[in-house]
């Protein structure tokens with residue numbers, strides 16, 4: 480077996496010398512290197528911002544969606560949406576483990592895993608698309624993928640449905656970071672609160688801020704406000720368009736007595752919501768941009784332009800223990816598990 484680089488640089492075709500994620504094209508030859516793992520892929524969970532863009536480009540036509548998805552993988556050797564730059568993750572069964580890591584990995588052939596590294600850097604070959612489920616951004620395929628030595632993964636637990644696990648692991652970074660950044664007594668706003676990442680953030684924020692804190696759920700419309708109130712994961716629900724920064728600011732001033740939020744967590748799947756997030760945050764507060772539709776330029780220049788001294792955090796999809804924390808929410812909360820199973824599994 481050929482010796483590979485820990486981060487997969489040996490697979491980069493264009494431009495040479497960079498890492499697989501920013502590369503335009505990587506090799507999806509499925510003969511593995513000595514430090515790689517070959518996966519027989521069952522389902523792709525396409526990142527929401529990416530799937531929304533592809534599906535809209537295809538005018539919500541499934542055959543056209545299939546064509547675009549296959550085209551991306553054929554061209555790039557990975558599923559990295561050229562417009563959003565984002566990927567997603569996958570579920571599959573271990574087919575082969577490279578000789579160089581056989582003795583050190585916990586995995587064995589036949590294990591079912593979800594990869595926790597982005598599809599935007601994962602060598603992927605699609606042989607056949609079996610089903611596209613646009614309502615949950617999932618695509619069942621026949622195909623193979625490669626996990627690099629540095630790649631993180633979660634073994635699929637047997638006490639939860641597989642598609643549910645795949646769905647929640649896709650956004651596991653969001654609730655796990657929420658747990659780290661929200662403090663007792665904080666006012667926290669989650670934009671896109673009823674979304675897949677959003678509700679996990681609401682749940683975790685509510686646990687962290689305690690009875691003296693306040694959790695505000697914002698969404699474009701009132702979708703799932705009733706369920707969110709019933710589950711008690713938000714104190715206030717506001718229907719507002721987050722691309723209208725000043726409009727949302729007025730509403731947040733009303734519900735916080737003009738004090739604004741200590742933490743704003745942005746979980747939307749559309750562009751141009753940076754300014755609403757920034758304006759609704761207290762000076763020296765924190766904006767956590769989990770949304771893949773976030774523009775660094777718009778956030779940085781926008782905050783400066785309105786004279787807001789806020790801290791801004793890029794939504795790293797990984798933080799230690801993120802998979803475990805998110806799966807545990809599904810085990811601990813019957814109502815969350817039931818709702819997520821209905822909506823996203």
Ligand SMILES: NC(=O)c1ccc[n+]([C@@H]2O[C@H](COP(=O)([O-])OP(=O)(O)OC[C@H]3O[C@@H](n4cnc5c(N)ncnc54)[C@H](OP(=O)(O)O)[C@@H]3O)[C@@H](O)[C@H]2O)c1
Nearest residue numbers: 527528671674675676698699720721747748770771794796
């Ligand atoms: N950082 C990472 O590592 C990482 C990993 C995975 C995903 N993501 C990103 O996280 C984001 C959320 O993903 P998800 O799976 O939770 O998506 P989702 O389930 O589609 O949720 C998005 C939510 O945003 C709401 N929304 C859309 N436009 C809005 C607007 N103008 N104003 C207010 N709310 C609006 C949507 O409401 P409607 O349904 O009513 O439109 C929906 O509730 C996406 O951008 C995704 O790409 C990031």
